[in-house]
Amino acid sequence: MDNVDKFKVWLFSFLSGSDFFIMIHAIRINNALLSALSGIGLCLTTFTVYDIFKKVEMESE
Numbered sequence: 340m341d342n343v344d345k346f347k348v349w350l351f352s353f354l355s356g357s358d359f360f361i362m363i364h365a366i367r368i369n370n371a372l373l374s375a376l377s378g379i380g381l382c383l384t385t386f387t388v389y390d391i392f393k394k395v396e397m398e399s400e
Contacts, residue, residue: 344395347388347391348388348391348392351384351387351391352388354380354384355381355384355385358377358378358380358381358384359377359381361373362374362377362381365377
């Protein structure tokens, strides 16, 4: 895994954590739109990190 991929994983992991925090806060204040948007963001960042790991795994084989 090169430095660019490591940075992408770090960045998307940070974004995933912040999306999770926003989603929990949105549920607490009962804001459905904010909760849905942060849930979508959480899914997108998770799939992006998964794609990066799959690419790295395929390159290492």
